[in-house]
Amino acid sequence: MQADPVSGLPPELASEAARVGEDVDALFDKLLAIPGDRRDRLYEAMRHAAIGGGKRMRPLLTVAACNLFAIDRDRALRVGTAIECIHVYSLIHDDLPCMDDDDLRRGKPTTHKAFDECTAVLAGDCLHDIAFTVLADEATHERPSVRAELIAALARASGPSGMAGGQMMDLVAEEEGPLDMDAITRLQQLKTGALIEFSVEAACIMAKLPEAERTPYRGYARNIGLAFQIADDLIDHSGDEEAAGKRVGKDAEAGKATFVSLMGEDAARQQADLLVEQAIEHLAKHGEEADLLRAIARYVVKRNH
Amino acid sequence: MQADPVSGLPPELASEAARVGEDVDALFDKLLAIPGDRRDRLYEAMRHAAIGGGKRMRPLLTVAACNLFAIDRDRALRVGTAIECIHVYSLIHDDLPCMDDDDLRRGKPTTHKAFDECTAVLAGDCLHDIAFTVLADEATHERPSVRAELIAALARASGPSGMAGGQMMDLVAEEEGPLDMDAITRLQQLKTGALIEFSVEAACIMAKLPEAERTPYRGYARNIGLAFQIADDLIDHSGDEEAAGKRVGKDAEAGKATFVSLMGEDAARQQADLLVEQAIEHLAKHGEEADLLRAIARYVVKRNH
Known part of the structure; x- marks a missing residue:
């Protein structure tokens, strides 16, 4: 099958990603209804930060992981939207002048701009707060x-x-000088990995999977989390601002070590491919119910934004 | 009985407030143990923001409200500490240059300073996050x-x-001009009232009190929340920076309407006294197990910091 010419996604993933994007937007639209008082701004x-942007990678992962256990799509989407609340909040604070001082995010002005x-x-x-409100709400129909x-x-x-915690490590690294591979791996496991891992773990929690049976799913999530970060470093390194929808080349500018600066571009690409392969191996005991997770893993390193 | 010469608290309240202060500090000390890596700062x-400062008004309220229902002191303290996490986080963000731009808090430099x-x-x-981690933790021994x-x-x-939401209303009011009594009451019910109300409501939740029986406790909390805010306005108006441990006179400087600017100092004091009386009336069906809540209500308007 041909990849979608616009998104670069394989068709089965493109249609599901588009659906998840629409569903998450619809949930945000309800959660963030304008109250009509002095809180409107x-x-x-x-709404500016949350609606209509981003790859919705984390909710998509939750929906895909819930497929494994035949968990209702609506339940997956609510949890995925809570995760996206955390992701979007972190982007807003990250972009602040006292943090990364960015003007552009998802192709739009950042929230403080x-x-x-x-x-x-x-x-x-x-x-x-809304992330936790969504999860705690009785209307989720999850057991307490x-x-x-x-x-x-x-x-x-x-x-x-x-x-x-990962963001703090990143900040300190800027002052104390470049990190080595171990330190960068640990930093990224916290900074971007933890939330990606939770996106998959959430399905295990909803499925009430015993602790011992969660290992392969954690392995999958950890591998694609790292692959995702290497891909991010490659995008930042490549310098295609238009495709990225945000400022690129920042890491080199800040003199920061990344997977790419430490390993070189080719080795980083190989490492990412290997991580994806390993991620897919963790799903070996599953049939087609894991196809979406497999497609996401492959896409993670192919994307250009 | 004589009031404590330093804190101005009546002795039965002074000793309980001191104990709660120590217990909350001890819990923070455990929750915020230095990890010994790049997250130490x-x-x-x-720790700078959370430990060893403040009146611990909210945890004290939770402990006092738990007295009504014979709820374990440890359970009350855990929940009170979670509330204090939220309070302290809001102070840190409030003090930022882009917000209130304050240098002094609880007699110490603010966190960004x-x-x-x-x-x-x-x-x-x-x-x-830690607020929610503390409440969600299985170790609380609360039922799910x-x-x-x-x-x-x-x-x-x-x-x-x-x-x-209340903070946003406050921000918008600075730009759109002074509020009237109704708007200020609504703003304060959100900005400071909601968390004070939750400090009491938490005890009702832990006691599994049916919705219909919670009304008097909500009434108590709402009344002292407003009385607390009026007292705060009076302290800001009085201009005693040393006693307050923070910058005062800010509201007048910013041209903001407060209860004091709208009602005048004397009427504001009377209003606060009336709110305290009403708060205490809500506890009429209780005996000495409500004495601590009564003492807090009386103290709220007597304090000078």
């Missing part, structure tokens, strides 16, 4: 024990032992 | 349904329909 800022810094800080903080486990795991993945 | 920033802005943003974000209800209510109280 806050909600407009959240389109609104103002104060509104951007609050919009990030609010999406952070599942809701509590999802929340505990998501808070861990986004906090100091996950995403935010 | 992040943890030091969180003691560290840097980027670390302060991340430290706030992480305390935000109680954990899920606590989390849903806390996320609501801190997000766009609570604290952060």
